[in-house]
Amino acid sequence: MDLIRLLSFGPDGWGDELAAGTWLTIRLAVATLPFGLLLGLLVALAKRSHIRALRVVGNAYTTVFRGLPELLTIFIVYFGGQILLQRIVEFVSPGSSVEVSGFVSGMIALGVVFSAYSSEVFLGAFRGISRGQWEASRSLGLRPLATMRLVILPQLVRLALPGLANLWLILLKDTSLVSVIAIDDLLRVTGIAVRVTKQPFFFFGIACLLYLVMSMISSIGITAIERRLGRGHGRTA
């Protein structure tokens, strides 16, 4: 069958190109995750802060980046970052120019969106940890940072996991939007294959299938992590 041959690896097949695109999509999502998680945790802490200004900033951040289309955030980071960097570079050494990497812009944009959502998940998880945990740590003489690291965070991870798992699946799909700026992720590579082979339905169908497989594998992984973190909590699910 001709269509199957189009998927072969090597010079006349698109198999290796699609695999490279898939690999880039995975790398982008995996690179975004720690950045988005850390930023989300910081925003959540800001929203819980005793300082009013921090709370206001945290809430505004969430409102804005949950309200903007992800695509628009990507454009704003990509073009805005370009302009900003250009100005800085021109200020430091006039005459030279700078190019923003699509991968890094995509990572920042997706990370910012991820953090806006994950901060809400963390906020909910914080509410699930009883006051007694803080009080007990304090009475044991733990410093605030040690309390956070040794007592609160381990519990927070377990409580936040279902929400974060959901956000991971959304992140995986949102990486496709980065194909509109210059980065050869799965969807963009598929677009190139379509232009050459004139088989749009076939190739975009394959791309959808690959995204589906990535989601499925993630779901299996998430279930395994949930089971492990849920040890000793009487939840077998």
Place this chain on the structure above:
Amino acid sequence: MNFDVLQEYGPRMLAGLVVTLELVSIAIVLGALLAVPIALGRMSRNKLLSRLAFAYVYAVRGTPLLAQTFLVYYGAGQFRPELQAAGLWWLFKDAFFCCVLTFTLNTAAYQAEIYRGAILAVPRGQSEAAMSLGLTPRSIFRMVVAPQAMLLALRPLGNEIILMIKGSSVAAIVTVFDLMGVTRLAYSRTFDFQVYLWAAVLYLVMVEIIRRVWDHLEHRLTRHIRHA
């Protein structure tokens, strides 16, 4: 503020905003009509039916909206002779129609899960009580379960509308001049970064209005079950 650019592209962006609203409202309404049978199929005792509905929901929710849009819009081109023979090509060559179709199929899967969750969340006692009153299964669903489920579905439905408004921006990539499309056009002609910020404000205003209206709606519709 760059007033020349605003004068030139401000009205066109508002026209794009209208296109976005059209796109979203048509997709949400048609999606709702499609979602009800999918949700019922998911809950059906018929194994084949429930598996089919599950597969549909799983496939749609596991793939990006942009890839789905490409599949429909560019994919239709591969079947041009067949579509022409069926007299449907004029529909599928139109990017706006393809987006409406994709978004409808997409939101139908998400809405189906919302309705299913809401129906399952109505306490069992409600339908048991209705059954003991001698109501037929049909009227139990229509008069007892459905109205309560609609209330439970209200909030997630509001979120889905907001997600659809945001998601509809991918229409711009397949040449639809929605708010995002006009913004991209304006930027490519003027290289004035401000246009993206105006678009951001317009999207935020839309989302905020939906959020407020929904808060109000929920407040009003649940006043009979609120305590004091």
